Structure formats: structure tokens, C-alpha cells
Amino acid sequence: MSRLKLFIPLMIFAVLAAFFWRGLSLDPTAMPSALIDRPMPTFSLPTVNDESLVITQNDLKGEVTLLNVWATWCVSCRVEHPYLVELANQGVKIVGVNYKDDVTEAQKWLKNLHNPYVYSIVDADGRLGIDLGVFGAPETYVLDRQGVIRYKHVGVVDDKVWSEQIEPIVAALSKG
Template sequence: MQRLKLFIPLAVFAALALLFWQGLKLDPNAMPSALIDRPVPPFHLVTLEDGSQKVDRSVFKGHVSLLNVWATWCVSCRVEHPYLNTLAEQGVRIVGLNYKDDVDQARKWLAEFHNPYVLSIVDADGRLGLDLGVFGAPETYVVDREGIIRFKHVGVVDERVWLRDLRPLIQQLENQ
């Protein structure tokens, strides 16, 4: 019995090593969302482009879209922005969500770095972002023709993310 007690630390170590080994296989960027397969939350907000036109979630009806959360204070958004312009030039429909940002700065940003968005929604107080479960900018959602969120990506959208995650899903949704 005394000898058996000597193996307890070894058994505990082996169990912890197995758990840590399994943890290495997990994607650290995977951020599950409770909104997958649910509609975009209701909102009535103004657009950045003119500041007076109010829009609601009906902007997603009839179109497969990317909903991209961005802000001028977001360093990663600056990295992502040129690729979003490339996607827009290829015909990808992108709706922007300008998150907790200064409206004048955001307009200057789009004038300087070009505007990939069909429209950009102003979420000055972050309420829509909160309803979406935004962790931080940038975040990108794939929204189907019915306004249902089908995928969430946290972080920069680049060619790798586009080819691996977003494009196949968008193509599938457009063919339905």
C-alpha cells in the first residue's frame, strides 16, 4: 500500500500532461458565438456616410454579406483594411460596423484608405457590438440572405482566412 502511494504523483502528472497535450490542438483564435444560426440582433442606427439615414437589420435581407466590426483606434483594422478593399473590388458585399469610434475620424479614415463597405453603421455607444458579443475589433461575421449569422471570425481577415473560412461559406450560401 505504501508503494502505491508513491505512484499517485506520477498518475496526476500523466493526467495533467494528457490534458495539456489535448489543449495544444485547440485553436486559440476560435471564439464561439451564441449568435451562430440566429438573426442579427435588432438595431436602428445611422450610417456613417451621411449620418442621418437610419438603417436596421433589413440591410442584410436578400444579400450574403460580411459584417465587419472596425474602428480607427484599432491597429489590426488598419492591417486588415487593404484586404477588405480587395474583397470589395471582387464583388464581396461588406457592411461595416464602426464600433465606439469618433465619426469624423472614421469618415477621414475611409476617405484616406478607401471605403470597402456598401454602408457603415455607426455604433457609437457599442450597444449593437454588445448584442453581437463583440470581443474587440476587428471581428467579421458572415450573414446569409435571411439576416442569419452563419460564422464569426475574430481578428484580421487576410487571404488565408478568406480562402480557408469565409469564401467557401459565402459560396455555399450564395448557391442555396
């Protein structure tokens, strides 16, 4: 019995080592969303360039759409922006969500850096962001033709992210 007590610290160490080993194999950038395969949350918000134009979740139906959460205060959004312009020029439908931002600054941003968005929704108080489970900007969602969220990417969309992760999903949804 006393010899068995000598092995207790070794067993505890083995269990802890197994947990740490499992933790090292996880992707720290993975941000699962509870909204995957669920309809876009209900909202009714104005757009950055025309506050009289009110957009709802129903306006996101009909085409496969990228929904991009962005802000002028977001450094990563500035890095991502030229690539979004490139995607829009290739015919990718992108709708923006201007998240907790100043509308005047957002208008200047889109004028000076080019506007990749079909329209950009003003989410001044962040309620839509909360409903989407936004951690911070930039975040990009893929919506199918029925307005159902099929994928979420946290961070900058660049050529690698687009070609390896998002484009295959968009292509599959566009076919079916």
C-alpha cells in the same frame, strides 16, 4: 497499501499531463460565438456618412453579406482595410460596423483609404458590439440572405483567411 501510495503522485502527474496535452492541441485563436445560426441582433443605428440614414437588422437581409467590425483606433483594421477594398471591388457585399469610434475620424478614414462598405453603421456606445459578442476589432461575420449569422472570424481578413475560411462559406450560401 503503502506501495499504492507511492503511485498516487504518478497518477496525478499523468492526469495533469493529459490535460496539458489536450490544451496544446486547441486553437488559441478560435473564438466560438453563441450567435452562430441565429438571426442578427435587433438594432437601429445611423450610418457614418449620413446620420439621417438609419439602418436596422432587416436591411442586412436579401444578399449574403460580410459584416465587418472596424475602428480608426484599431491598428489591425488598417492592415485589413486594403484587402476589404479589393473584395468590395470584386463584388463582395460588405457592411461596416464602426465600433466605439469618433464619426469624424471614421469619415476621414473612409475618404482617404477608400470605402469598401455598402454603408457603415455607427456603434458609438458599443451596444451592437455587445449584442454580437465582439471581443475587439476587427471581427467579420458572414450573414446569409435571411440575416442569420453563419460564421465569425476574429482578426484580420487577408487573402489566406478569405480563400480558406470565408469564401467557401460565402460561395455555399450564395448557391443555396
